[in-house]
Amino acid sequence: MSSHTDNDPLEELKKTSTGVENKKLAMWAFLASDCMFFGTLISTHLIYRKVYPDVEDVIDIFDIELTGFSTFILLMSSFLMALSVSAAHKNNLPSMRWCLGGTIFFGLIFLGCQVYEFQHFVFDKDLTLSSSIFGSTFFVLTGTHGVHVALGIFWLGSWLIYSFTDRYKRENALDVEVAGLYWHFVDVVWIIIFTVVYLVEYIEF
Amino acid sequence: MSSHHSPDSAAAHSEPTGLWHRPLKKTGWVGFLTTVDHKKIGIAYALGALFFLLVGGVEALIIRLQLMVPENELISARLYNQLFTMHGTTMIFLAVMPLSAAFFNYIMPLQIGARDVAFPRMNALGLWCFLLGGILINMSWFFDQGAPAIGWFAYAPLTDRQFSPDIGTDFWIMGLQILGIASLVGAFNFITTILNMRAPGLSMMRLPVFTWMTLITSFLIILAFPAITIALVELMFDRHFGTYFFNVDGGGKPILWQHLFWIFGHPEVYILILPAMGIISEVIPVFSRKTLFGYPLIIFSGAVIGFLGFAVWSHHMFTTGLGIVATTAFAFLTMLIAIPTGVKIFNWIGTMWGGRLRFTTPMLYAVGFIWMFMMGGFTGIMHSSPPVDAQQQDTYFVVAHFHYVLIGGSIFALLCGIHYWFPKVSGRIMDETWGKINFYTVFVGFNIAFFPMHILGMTGMPRRTHTYKEEMGWAEPNFWATIGALMLGFGILSCIIQMIYSYYKGAKSPNDPWGGRTLEWATASPPKEYNFAYTPVIHARDQVWEDRHGTPEKRMDKIAPDPEHGIHMPDQSWWPLITSFGIFFACLGIVFFRYEFTFFGSLSYTNGIGLLVVGLVVTLVGIVKWALEGPGGYHLYPDAEDMEEIRQSQSKN
Amino acid sequence: MSKRILPIWAGLMFLVMLISIPQCTFSGDGRWFNIEGQQSALDPKGPIAQNQADIFYLILWVTLFLFITVGGALALAMWRFRERKGDDPNYIPPQSHGHPLIEVGLVVASAALLVVIAIPTFGGIILKKQVPVHLEADAIEVNVTGYQWWWGFEYTEHGFYTANEIVFPAGRAVKLNLHANDVIHSFWLPKLAGKVDLIPGQVNTMWIKADEPGYFWGQCAEFCGDSHAYMLFRAIALPEDEWNEWLERQQRETIVGNGDYAPVKEDIEDRELVLKGAELYAQHCARCHSVDSRLQTMGPNLAHFGSRTSIASGWMENEPEELHRWLKEPHKVKPGNFMWYGFPDPSDPSRVQMEGLKDADLSDSEVDALVAYLYTLQ
């Protein structure tokens, strides 16, 4: 064993049977589980949409331009996330910080749009958790996603701050990558939500 | 054993990273509360689970006493309803699951030759969440109207605020959420550990069956628990924020709850039985002195059971008016599960066939398991036929079915595992004569208690009824069921007493008292902190058996640790405990959200939100500190005896 | 203690239990239990229950066969290969790893047995769902509503309500539409048909038929709160002529004037008492009950109550002392009962929307008057 072990206790844990790092594997397992979380929520929403197609005038409530914009922003944040991971692996810290900062910034814009959307729905459109079953499923689903985004921002923000300390090491690229996996996943989930919750409402049958 | 901190890691310890210095003490309260050792955590899981087994058992015995004679007035209807709700919840989530988790924790890393699980601190978090979740659910007894009275599957809309305004239901909801966290973090951990931390040469198809079943169970957990977590969130929103997920007045569909619950619930019953089958698959070869018959098929059928488990949930809903197509599909899929399950049974018998059977206590439980599980499985097949199930659903026939698979199955196998691995864990062996006496008391008591329930069910006794009329003709079987339950309770209690006694006073056991086959028997009993002094290099499926009886080229190789740096072990930590308390208080805050209530008749408290915020802050601080602290680590040096063993094995090759 | 006795003893106990299955099943009078018990699914009296019992027995035989063969193999292995006294403790049996042919054979055999079960199962599913064509023509239809903790029956074709006792003609199919007023209940008449749930917000259907006239017991089979165990009901299958008579009686007017209580005949005994009862009824009871069979009310419809055989949804027989006990303290009979506590306000369960008898404070003599009055409702 090299003396490296002493400085980085993770080293020993990194030699894994599958070759995939522990943290990454655990994150994949978590994402599999998270798929089921969102799967359940999305199913709930879709089932009630099907049972009560007319409970709210959904198209009138939605502001598809705004949501489309925020979706685009979130997509772009994923792009920046990929760049930060790549920079982290090259240990190009300044580039990683810029990209992480950008990801967080875009994430914040997305969250801001969602907060605006929620208050707009509640105060201008009278859609609340208890105004109708649509309100219940819509807010709980998109709210859960929002919480995921917020946690992601917090997580990425932690790495951004951490990267300015001298405790940040080359090996932490793995951690940034794992956080990135999470971020991409949350993004993909939003694409699905945007499609099945928003876009399909505009399909004329 | 010389435990020694190398200079640079000691330096790492003095870094001001935590509120406190990193805990180093291995013994006493600090050692216990901050431990990350999978073996200590395993034992703590077991003790907690056995405690809750007694709690759930006492609840069951009160249920049985109430039903002993018709129109009994021992307890009130409401108390009875609370008792079966809490009994079912306790037994499933607080007794059997954590007892399985205890074995996952203790045995699995030993079986794969690992020093610990992949994320030791996360493992500790799982333990604390389990204990605090159990406490949270049971706290309900002390508030207002007491524990929830909704049944363990809590069908909507009975759980709506309108029909169950009591706080007990909220305790139940949030308690299950914490337990869900415990199960999930445990499962992520085990999956990573099994896939990633196997000893060199230990390919997947050489893994012990118990480890395989741990892996499959963990996958079931991560895929099944989200359904109930979300269902509980939706229910919580219904109760606190007036949403309409299951509220009929706002258009909610109660049937949705049933789907979500059973999408979780059916895989859940396989979460309860697959570890049991893993244990049985370890024990039978050892006491038959034969290798497991059809190893690949046993693994494969375990996976098929897990997979099919997600496709049959609606067999709990045959009476809810599903369409003909759905009913038929779910019925046939359910029947299919008999095949992989049968394969396991055939292979166990095949293992015994031609062997040399030693009927020690573990073997008795193992064989008892096969008998009883078969009976439970057959009644399951009866349920899988919707016309028959229409008569049996929600009767004592179902109660008989699931106690045959849960007690005759899971509990028997867990008792089997306790007797089998006890020498490994404690270095002492449990008394054989007492073991046999206990086994027969449990076996006979169990049958007297639950066999009559088949008859009760077919003659029309509904479950979840606290009383019945004399003229129904159910008095006699009920009477015997109660007698049997007392006998069973006595047997289990005696088992536990026997365990405690043996721990302190039992005969000393050699490292491998049974002639074991798998890796855990290659190390000391109890294992040293580092499990194995060497890195085992595996060359065969039943490695320890091959070491004893096999050809030389199949013997295990032992790689000695680096003499300079020794064995690297993870550090202890306070943060899992603190984080779990944060989660606990946050959940408690949500429970109290809407209520003014009386506690022991007087005190009243309504500031749920405050508690929620405090809890969330503590959780967040816990997680951040946890991350900043890092896994840490220190170095251990195997003692002279271990080094000698390694040297010898190397000179032999 | 001899270690040999233990397994033998355990084995014997177990055997006795196994033997008791066929013994119980075949002896109609039942030594160990009563196979003709009030709610025995093994004593079918209608085509659906018959079909369900038949499939049950089929699966029972299939699994008993499996239990004997697989269990026999297990028992044989346990016996033949056990370690005996004096055996070489170090003996190592030949190690076999598995045998594909055996495995495949057993899988195929299991699958074949499952097919045997599956085919009649499919038949049973269809039978339960759809009334056969030849019974469709003269079927009657009843709406069933489950309440915490009683049953309402509405005869749609004739437009009247009754409660807790469902009456229908023997030999004819009865189509049931199942509704629930509050939580989930389950309609179960074991001797006529397996259960179907009553779920709020959805309407399930089922059908039953009694081959012969008879008196049957049923029970709610889904946990529905405090008094779930007391949510029974009775079903009465009448010969055609009695059925017509019953129908005719149910539709007879019971109302006088614009007060909601039944006419009190001139020639009745205890006329004073009955009149007092009628008054008390109007004062305390009419807000939840009705004696007009055409009205649906929050409590059970009491028209023709005197001719019913049971009270408190089948938990008690309809006798004066029992009725007295019920009216005096219904919550002691059925805990949580709304008749005593009143109906809670759905939006705030801590408030009462409709007052119960808790505050009426009826004296024994008042209750006697009510009892006398209720029995005049024939």
Ligand code: HEA
């Ligand atoms: C350990 C837990 C466990 C296990 C393993 C099982 C196993 C099975 N269960 Fe069970 N079940 C429960 C726990 C479990 N169950 C619980 C807790 C409930 C009630 C929940 C509640 O309502 O509270 C329940 C309820 C339940 C129902 C719903 C009943 C109702 O409410 O109406 C059904 C219906 O199909 C069912 C079916 C089955 C089947 C087909 C199997 C199969 O996996 C069994 C397969 C095994 C065998 C068949 C025996 C061995 C096989 C052979 C020897 C091969 C040859 C066999 C044949 C060809 C038949 N179970």
Ligand code: HEA
């Ligand atoms: C693994 C799960 C498990 C286990 C082990 C058990 C164990 C037992 N259960 Fe189980 N039971 C369930 C899971 C389980 N149960 C579930 C899921 C339900 C459905 C709940 C619902 O409907 O919602 C249920 C429902 C249920 C009912 C039906 C209630 C009803 O529908 O009305 C009954 C009735 O007899 C019963 C009886 C028993 C008995 C006698 C035991 C015995 O095995 C208990 C043995 C006794 C002990 C283990 C106690 C030993 C202790 C002592 C002797 C005293 C010691 C005292 C001190 C230390 C202070 N259970």
Ligand code: CUA
């Ligand atoms: Cu209605 Cu149980």
Ligand SMILES: [Cu+2]
């Ligand atoms: Cu199931």
